[in-house]
Amino acid sequence: xxxxxxxxxxxxxxxxxxxFTKDKSIPKYLAYTGIIILFIANAMxxxxxxxLFSINAHDMLRTNSFNLTFIAIALACTGIYFLLxxxxxxxxxxxxxxxxxxxxxxxxxxxxxxTFNTLLFLFLGIEIMSIPLYILTASDKxxxxxxxxxxxxxxxGSFSTGIMLMGIAFIYxxxxxxSFYISNIMLGAGRMPVMIAIGLVFLLVxxxxxxxxxxxxxxxxxxxxxxxxxxxxxxxTIIKVAGFFAFIRLFENSFGTIHDQWQNLIIFIxxxxxxxxxxTAVFQQSVKRMLAYSSIAQAGFMLLALFALNDKAKxxxxxxxxxxxxxxxxxxxxxxxxEDYTIEGFNGLAKKQPxxxxxxxxxxxxxxxxxxxxxxxxxxxxxxxxxENGHNFWLVIVAVIFAAISAYYYFRxxxxxxxxxxAREDMVQVVDVTPGFRIMLAVTALLIIxxxxxxxxxxxxxYH
Amino acid sequence: xxxxxxIALSLTLFTLGIIGVLVRRNAIIIFMCIELMLxxxxxxxxxxxxxxxxxxxxxxxxxxxxxAQILVFFIMVVAAAEVSVGLAIxxxxxxxxxxxxxxxxxxxxx
Numbered sequence: 001x002x003x004x005x006x007x008x009x010x011x012x013x014x015x016x017x018x019x020f021t022k023d024k025s026i027p028k029y030l031a032y033t034g035i036i037i038l039f040i041a042n043a044m045x046x047x048x049x050x051x052l053f054s055i056n057a058h059d060m061l062r063t064n065s066f067n068l069t070f071i072a073i074a075l076a077c078t079g080i081y082f083l084l085x086x087x088x089x090x091x092x093x094x095x096x097x098x099x100x101x102x103x104x105x106x107x108x109x110x111x112x113x114x115t116f117n118t119l120l121f122l123f124l125g126i127e128i129m130s131i132p133l134y135i136l137t138a139s140d141k142x143x144x145x146x147x148x149x150x151x152x153x154x155x156x157g158s159f160s161t162g163i164m165l166m167g168i169a170f171i172y173x174x175x176x177x178x179s180f181y182i183s184n185i186m187l188g189a190g191r192m193p194v195m196i197a198i199g200l201v202f203l204l205v206x207x208x209x210x211x212x213x214x215x216x217x218x219x220x221x222x223x224x225x226x227x228x229x230x231x232x233x234x235x236x237t238i239i240k241v242a243g244f245f246a247f248i249r250l251f252e253n254s255f256g257t258i259h260d261q262w263q264n265l266i267i268f269i270x271x272x273x274x275x276x277x278x279x280t281a282v283f284q285q286s287v288k289r290m291l292a293y294s295s296i297a298q299a300g301f302m303l304l305a306l307f308a309l310n311d312k313a314k315x316x317x318x319x320x321x322x323x324x325x326x327x328x329x330x331x332x333x334x335x336x337x338x339e340d341y342t343i344e345g346f347n348g349l350a351k352k353q354p355x356x357x358x359x360x361x362x363x364x365x366x367x368x369x370x371x372x373x374x375x376x377x378x379x380x381x382x383x384x385x386x387x388e389n390g391h392n393f394w395l396v397i398v399a400v401i402f403a404a405i406s407a408y409y410y411f412r413x414x415x416x417x418x419x420x421x422x423a424r425e426d427m428v429q430v431v432d433v434t435p436g437f438r439i440m441l442a443v444t445a446l447l448i449i450x451x452x453x454x455x456x457x458x459x460x461x462x463y464h
Numbered sequence: 465x466x467x468x469x470x471i472a473l474s475l476t477l478f479t480l481g482i483i484g485v486l487v488r489r490n491a492i493i494i495f496m497c498i499e500l501m502l503x504x505x506x507x508x509x510x511x512x513x514x515x516x517x518x519x520x521x522x523x524x525x526x527x528x529x530x531x532a533q534i535l536v537f538f539i540m541v542v543a544a545a546e547v548s549v550g551l552a553i554x555x556x557x558x559x560x561x562x563x564x565x566x567x568x569x570x571x572x573x574x
Binding site: 131135142159161170180 | 467471478481491495505509512531532545550553
């Protein structure tokens with residue numbers, strides 16, 4: 001609850017900072033302060049239950065250690081993202097304070113969609129997350145690619161909102177006691193009523209749109225490719241995992257009892273997402289576009305949590321959020337500094353910037369799921385959840401095979417960095433690398449390794 | 465009136481909206497079709513709200529059927545926010561390309 005209110009307030013503070021300050025670097029430091037305050041306030045709520053504001057939400061928002069842990073991870077990843085890419089956010093355009101303000105509003109949406117207990121707040125959370133993101137996607141105003149990505153994202157996003165609202169309306173119509181509380185939808189055994197079934201399918205499609213699961217993923221590569229790279233980093237990590245978290249909470253709390261009736265739909269979506277994401281990523285020449293497809297592929301793994309829907313899956317999604325966000329944010333932070341976004345652009349990076357190349361290797365290994373990295377632990381938890389589910393064991397084998405395929409396109413970048421020569425010796429490969437950036441990159445890589453060895457650090461928060 | 469008539473009407477409007485989004489190529493018309501979808505949902509929500517109010521089951525529930533009508537107001541507000549952002553994006557695009565045709569936008573494909 002603290003994070004929801006404080007992030008909205010801090011967004012407004014940032015907007016005023018944009019009006020009253022002339023110095024371009026002040027908003028950045030204000031944003032650092034804000035994210036630290038948010039994290040502390042959220043940690044206070046997680047550990048002591050301290051609420052800074054007393055608000056009667058009529059049980060429409062429900063906080064527990066599970067979703068507060070998720071908010072803590074989202075805030076920590078945003079903090080790391082600010083520290084790594086704050087300078088690049090300043091370079092996007094004139095309105096630096098507004099970009100930070102929009103990111104704080106998005107954090108408000110993230111917290112809302114992590115704690116919702118009614119369909120009304122699910123809708124509001126998802127929308128508060130999406131609308132500022134349309135602006136951020138289109139923020140590079142002179143660049144046609146950014147404009148196009150913004151328009152495409154906007155049209156697809158509001159289209160899926162319409163579908164989601166239709167689903168909500170049908171579920172409202174089909175629930176006998178007429179309320180939006182998600183726990184009231186819970187049905188007994190037996191076939192679900194027609195109206196609920198229609199609503200469930202609509203909601204499933206809309207949420208699959210939002211988290212870019214196949215076959216509703218087609219907007220993702222274009223939007224991720226066209227948006228300014230700093231904001232692609234943010235939306236392919238924090239927004240995406242927040243969407244997943246809302247997806248899982250919604251389906252667990254409202255349709256958990258009839259899990260067996262919609263599980264087959266999830267299996268179809270999971271296999272399609274893994275297949276399309278991994279196979280298409282193999283053919284990409286641009287690393288930015290490859291990361292867009294890789295985010296679809298990783299979404300396939302996160303869908304396993306929705307397939308299994310047990311306690312291990314809950315731990316898995318928390319760990320996956322942290323591991324995937326950290327590795328992708330780190331990789332994007334390096335990519336932003338590159339002159340050339342194609343894989344050839346990475347040729348010989350290890351010779352010129354050995355430290356950057358080493359960090360990139362850690363991130364890529366984590367995304368592949370090599371042991372000793374957080375990516376391995378999170379994939380392990382997901383697969384374990386799917387095994388504990390007890391049936392459809394073949395899905396686990398399919399997931400492992402696709403994880404092996406993903407090694408091909410991640411390792412291609414490592415190969416380019418270590419075993420290939422740059423096209424020209426005098427080529428400027430990397431721009432604007434400061435010592436602070438290197439330190440943050442090292443911290444991120446270290447966090448990934450620490451989480452890979454002791455995942456209990458994060459999971460312990462859940463059972464506090 | 466029977467609730468089925470309302471469901472049929474709003475599903476028709478909703479389907480028209482979806483067809484419009486898929487078929488039309490003008491960004492502003494696509495946008496209007498999305499608004500049509502949202503308003504079809506509003507209509508359905510109000511109809512369901514009245515339906516639940518008439519049934520006895522809802523009268524016993526502490527959260528009375530008014531829920532859906534509150535959601536309708538929220539949808540209106542969110543739709544207004546979306547309009548402001550969406551029209552801004554379309555205007556920006558028009559300034560750069562002098563067109564609002566979405567077919568014109570294929571730079572990202574390759």
